[in-house]
Amino acid sequence: MLRALLLESLHPVATSILRSDGVEVITRNGALDEAELAEALQGVHLLGIRSKTQVTERVLDQAPDLLAVGAYCIGTNQIDVSAAAHRGVAAFNAPFSNTRSVVEITLAEIIALTRRLTERDKALHAGIWDKSAEGAHEVRGRTLGIVGYGNIGTQLSVLAEALGMSVVFYDSAEKLSLGNARRMHTLDELLEAADVVTLHVDGRDGNAGMFGAAQFARMREGAIFLNLSRGFVVDYAALRDHVLSGHIAGAAVDVFPDEPKRRGDAFESDLRGLPNVILTPHVGGSTEEAQEAIGQFVSGKLLQYVTHGSTTLSVNLPNLALDERTGSHRLVHLHRNTPGVLAGINKVLAEHEVNIEAQLLSTRGDLGYVVTDVGSDLGPDVCATLGTMSQTIRLRVLS
Numbered sequence: 260m261l262r263a264l265l266l267e268s269l270h271p272v273a274t275s276i277l278r279s280d281g282v283e284v285i286t287r288n289g290a291l292d293e294a295e296l297a298e299a300l301q302g303v304h305l306l307g308i309r310s311k312t313q314v315t316e317r318v319l320d321q322a323p324d325l326l327a328v329g330a331y332c333i334g335t336n337q338i339d340v341s342a343a344a345h346r347g348v349a350a351f352n353a354p355f356s357n358t359r360s361v362v363e364i365t366l367a368e369i370i371a372l373t374r375r376l377t378e379r380d381k382a383l384h385a386g387i388w389d390k391s392a393e394g395a396h397e398v399r400g401r402t403l404g405i406v407g408y409g410n411i412g413t414q415l416s417v418l419a420e421a422l423g424m425s426v427v428f429y430d431s432a433e434k435l436s437l438g439n440a441r442r443m444h445t446l447d448e449l450l451e452a453a454d455v456v457t458l459h460v461d462g463r464d465g466n467a468g469m470f471g472a473a474q475f476a477r478m479r480e481g482a483i484f485l486n487l488s489r490g491f492v493v494d495y496a497a498l499r500d501h502v503l504s505g506h507i508a509g510a511a512v513d514v515f516p517d518e519p520k521r522r523g524d525a526f527e528s529d530l531r532g533l534p535n536v537i538l539t540p541h542v543g544g545s546t547e548e549a550q551e552a553i554g555q556f557v558s559g560k561l562l563q564y565v566t567h568g569s570t571t572l573s574v575n576l577p578n579l580a581l582d583e584r585t586g587s588h589r590l591v592h593l594h595r596n597t598p599g600v601l602a603g604i605n606k607v608l609a610e611h612e613v614n615i616e617a618q619l620l621s622t623r624g625d626l627g628y629v630v631t632d633v634g635s636d637l638g639p640d641v642c643a644t645l646g647t648m649s650q651t652i653r654l655r656v657l658s
């Protein structure tokens with residue numbers, strides 16, 4: 260029987276999905292340190308974590324039964340994914356289960372900033388009746404500039420058009436524009452066209468500091484700026500200067516270069532106390548709906564991997580999308596990607612008169628992944644021979 264250890268108070272659906280497939284599930288509320296985790300992983304095949312549990316090479320070396328790690332979140336920096344792959348441990352995450360949540364908060368903030376809602380709210384809480392239309396606008400007819408037209412950027416594009424906004428976008432990769440959105444060929448072109456600029460780029464190293472004084476200076480007078488992507492992408496001191504000068508009329512920021520580790524920790528930023536600036540503690544994707552969607556998505560991926568060998572969207576193994584097996588057994592072989600492995604596997608199968616009904620190979624860097632469906636029984640010799648091939652990292656037989 261497969262056993263899973265789920266840490267860090269995952270959504271209950273993560274547990275129920277695994278249990279419904281016969282997996283024994285142990286849950287714990289908090290994260291575990293390295294030594295505790297290594298001990299807790301004895302006899303455990305599936306591990307579920309959020310961002311606090313560190314799955315290091317040392318932990319992986321002490322977890323011989325582990326088949327897969329599910330990061331029930333977006334990032335996977337807390338897992339040594341390369342060390343995991345080279346020990347035959349698949350890693351999965353939930354790259355787009357909270358996309359809608361980010362899109363909704365972005366739209367809410369665009370409207371709130373355009374109407375200067377936070378200022379009205381603060382004044383009234385302070386007992387001041389400041390009824391005025393000054394500086395308050397509709398978003399209808401305004402131009403939204405989306406930088407990074409990926410999962411979040413594209414969905415935002417569709418919903419913003421439904422609100423009557425004109426959408427322009429800039430993406431460093433070739434992207435299909437949705438609806439009436441217009442592609443800009445440079446970031447500068449977008450900055451000159453947009454009343455609202457919102458960043459949704461990914462966290463690649465080259466994006467560090469991509470938005471600074473020069474880019475703020477290019478923005479329209481009275482424009483609004485949002486960053487819900489990554490903290491290190493923006494020079495916030497430059498944003499502060501442009502807000503204080505009145506050039507930027509408002510901003511919303513959800514991500515920061517140095518974020519406090521724990522709930523209740525102190526928060527320092529150049530942006531505190533600025534007018535018409537909404538600051539949120541990296542909650543863009545944090546909704547109960549997103550937590551549930553993440554629980555469903557990652558538990559589903561773990562089950563697909565252990566029962567069918569499917570590695571679709573794994574962050575560290577070659578990706579193969581697989582359904583039910585066609586034969587009576589499925590051989591799942593992860594190996595070092597050197598010439599002749601496939602021929603070697605098939606030679607062993609032929610020598611033991613095992614007929615191949617279907618076979619798929621995928622490679623990723625120095626790793627190869629072959630999945631073979633066979634119609635006849637496999638004697639112990641077949642698995643022993645395949646398991647001891649010099650390139651074999653992990654061999655599993657799914658029956």
Ligand SMILES: NC(=O)c1ccc[n+]([C@@H]2O[C@H](COP(=O)([O-])OP(=O)(O)OC[C@H]3O[C@@H](n4cnc5c(N)ncnc54)[C@H](O)[C@@H]3O)[C@@H](O)[C@H]2O)c1
Nearest residue numbers: 407408409410411430431432459460461462487488543544
């Ligand atoms: N605030 C939150 O809570 C929260 C939640 C989820 C995601 N995010 C972050 O939002 C960002 C977008 O997420 P996603 O799922 O849409 O990612 P994605 O990978 O689907 O899209 C990113 C897009 O940005 C483009 N891009 C990268 N660098 C660029 C550059 N310098 N200029 C122009 N385009 C560039 C890429 O080509 C890609 O199309 C990520 O950084 C992610 O970490 C934040």
